[in-house]
Amino acid sequence: MTVGDLTERALIARIQSRLPPAPAWMPVGIGDDAAVVEPERNRLEVLTTDALVEDVHFSRAFTPPAAIGHRALAVNLSDLAAMGAAPRLALLSMALPAALPVADFDAIADGFASLAAAHRVHVAGGNLTRSPGPLTLDVTALGTVKPRRALVRSGARAGDELWVSGSIGAAAAGLQMLQASVEAGLDATSPVEAGLRVAAGLEACATRYLFPEPRVRLGTLLARNRAATACIDLSDGLADGVQQIAEASGVGAAIDASELPIDPAARDWFASRGRDPVDDALGGGDDYELLFAVRPRLRHRLAAAALHGGVPLRRIGVCTPGRAVLLRCGSIERPLPRGYTHFQ
Amino acid sequence: MTVGDLTERALIARIQSRLPPAPAWMPVGIGDDAAVVEPERNRLEVLTTDALVEDVHFSRAFTPPAAIGHRALAVNLSDLAAMGAAPRLALLSMALPAALPVADFDAIADGFASLAAAHRVHVAGGNLTRSPGPLTLDVTALGTVKPRRALVRSGARAGDELWVSGSIGAAAAGLQMLQASVEAGLDATSPVEAGLRVAAGLEACATRYLFPEPRVRLGTLLARNRAATACIDLSDGLADGVQQIAEASGVGAAIDASELPIDPAARDWFASRGRDPVDDALGGGDDYELLFAVRPRLRHRLAAAALHGGVPLRRIGVCTPGRAVLLRCGSIERPLPRGYTHFQ
Numbered sequence A, B: 001m002t003v004g005d006l007t008e009r010a011l012i013a014r015i016q017s018r019l020p021p022a023p024a025w026m027p028v029g030i031g032d033d034a035a036v037v038e039p040e041r042n043r044l045e046v047l048t049t050d051a052l053v054e055d056v057h058f059s060r061a062f063t064p065p066a067a068i069g070h071r072a073l074a075v076n077l078s079d080l081a082a083m084g085a086a087p088r089l090a091l092l093s094m095a096l097p098a099a100l101p102v103a104d105f106d107a108i109a110d111g112f113a114s115l116a117a118a119h120r121v122h123v124a125g126g127n128l129t130r131s132p133g134p135l136t137l138d139v140t141a142l143g144t145v146k147p148r149r150a151l152v153r154s155g156a157r158a159g160d161e162l163w164v165s166g167s168i169g170a171a172a173a174g175l176q177m178l179q180a181s182v183e184a185g186l187d188a189t190s191p192v193e194a195g196l197r198v199a200a201g202l203e204a205c206a207t208r209y210l211f212p213e214p215r216v217r218l219g220t221l222l223a224r225n226r227a228a229t230a231c232i233d234l235s236d237g238l239a240d241g242v243q244q245i246a247e248a249s250g251v252g253a254a255i256d257a258s259e260l261p262i263d264p265a266a267r268d269w270f271a272s273r274g275r276d277p278v279d280d281a282l283g284g285g286d287d288y289e290l291l292f293a294v295r296p297r298l299r300h301r302l303a304a305a306a307l308h309g310g311v312p313l314r315r316i317g318v319c320t321p322g323r324a325v326l327l328r329c330g331s332i333e334r335p336l337p338r339g340y341t342h343f344q
Helices: A008-016 A065-082 A102-118 A170-183 A191-199 A203-210 A216-224 A238-249 A264-272 A277-283 A296-308 B008-016 B065-082 B102-118 B170-183 B191-199 B203-210 B216-224 B238-249 B264-272 B277-283 B296-308
Strands: A035-037 A044-053 A086-096 A122-130 A136-145 A161-165 A230-233 A252-256 A290-294 A313-320 A325-329 A332-335 B035-037 B044-053 B086-096 B122-130 B136-145 B161-165 B230-233 B252-256 B290-294 B313-320 B325-329 B332-335
Touching: A008 A102, A008 A122, A035 A086, A035 A122, A044 A065, A044 B086, A044 B136, A065 A086, A065 A102, A065 A136, A065 A203, A065 A216, A065 A230, A086 A102, A086 A216, A086 B044, A086 B136, A102 A122, A136 B044, A136 B086, A136 B136, A161 A238, A161 A296, A170 A203, A170 A264, A170 A277, A203 A264, A216 A290, A216 A296, A230 A238, A238 A252, A238 A277, A238 A290, A238 A313, A238 A325, A264 A277, A277 A325, A290 A296, A296 A313, B008 B102, B008 B122, B035 B086, B035 B122, B044 B065, B065 B086, B065 B102, B065 B136, B065 B203, B065 B216, B065 B230, B086 B102, B086 B216, B102 B122, B161 B238, B161 B296, B170 B203, B170 B264, B170 B277, B203 B264, B216 B290, B216 B296, B230 B238, B238 B252, B238 B277, B238 B290, B238 B313, B238 B325, B264 B277, B277 B325, B290 B296, B296 B313
Parallel strands: A044 B122, A086 A122, A122 B044, A252 A325, B086 B122, B252 B325
Antiparallel strands: A035 B044, A044 A136, A044 B035, A086 A136, A161 A290, A161 A313, A230 A290, A252 A313, A325 A332, B044 B136, B086 B136, B161 B290, B161 B313, B230 B290, B252 B313, B325 B332
């Protein structure tokens, strides 16, 4: 059975059956012309939208449907996290090829609903339509943050330290691994192949690509006591993130190559492909870690984020006067490689 | 020049140049990970999302780019109007074929920005990505309404009158006219052809399809003094709207065929094609009028909406006990034909 065999209403009901009832602050939820929501008191609202388009952001050849649903929400929650906002609700708009199996549709909804439940994000509505081309998920997410606590990109000053959460490069390596397994004729979505990947130590990277964990807790902790002066999420890679913060803040940056928390399995993978692990880790997208600036005399404010943020934090460089964005390898400095850009 | 020749950032700048500066209540607008917005005091928020997908909701063969941008926002503002909400902001997510001419991209942005300006809707953000298939615009809109004033579908009771704004059928006729002109080998987007259409009296219907006017003023007036007990917009046609209100409210309905405000040019067009004008006008989508229920003893509350709503109002039927949804033609009653459904 494919989604083309069902009505829009039947498909909406399949999504709704996976969601908890609307909370008291949402007096009208899915099913009317629009949802009605009580704003949270004494909070600013943070709004973002991001899309996943088949064969641009994922391939169904190696992305299990649950991962498609998970990632569509995760990339939006990551944007909220980068602003220090606690997520509250989301809207999901899907364009579905008529031949999409209903089982895949259900699994996409499961992936979305699971991550939503984990972060107490309520689905306030959505839209379903046929697609004559790619499967597309367009998500809008709304979060809240206390007044004057939102983390922007533009607050860094020369002298601020640059920190990054978790590790980088794993998602890019995972994507390469999944692509390579498809090119080798393997079925990347089969449990057997997954078992082989685990045995080869590759599963962790693939999982980082397929099921990124948005750093929601870390973001809200960084905002709560203004520990960070600027923040961005690494959707397009660390190099791009550093450039964006530097440009928005009107500063330069110097990143220490030896301090980069490159995922060890990713480092091995890149090296095995004859690539420079530092370049690939810096340029690779989809990490969804947070990059943020910290004023050195306020570094103690990082304590709560370091203790309770759920992910290690690493100082990787510093903001500099001037506008140059450099990578330091020992005594050698070179321009930081450019990150991923969408329309080239 | 096509959008594939430009960076995402350059394309965003082209949109931003068409928008007014962010208002004071939006301290962070386009350009960060997410927008930051102060909620309006003492208001509920109303949220909706709707997509336009090429070759599902429009064809570029006969839809000028400005109309694509206009419609993408209009269908969302219409949903807000149906809830009685005043629109406040929108987010625009676009998936663009690389071969889309930049001039068309600009015109899409112009169409979107013009309607946004007309309704004082501020663009809080968006997303641009490549599309390997159709041009897709996904819009999320947020509006506000006073507590206990939102218009839902479920408030109608037996005895309530059913009213509709403006006229129906024109958009469906306009779409058929545009399709026919393309099939006849005419260029539906050329000014010369447009001139011929005006001469033939067809332009008004085509304009209703291409540039629908969301009934924002009417919706807010209906909500302000609770003139309506239930409301829906006619995105999928009048027949569908009546069914939806009846189902959500647990009532039946009887529609008087002789009271339907069928657009005269549309009526002539349908008749000239050998079709039943009543069936085509009832079933045709894209009207974006409002259908609403009014308690007879509170009919005087309609005065403000009738005077200042900017569109004529017409009583077309009544809600009935039981669940049957009927069309009355003189002494004959028959089931109301079903409206448009997306996944069949």
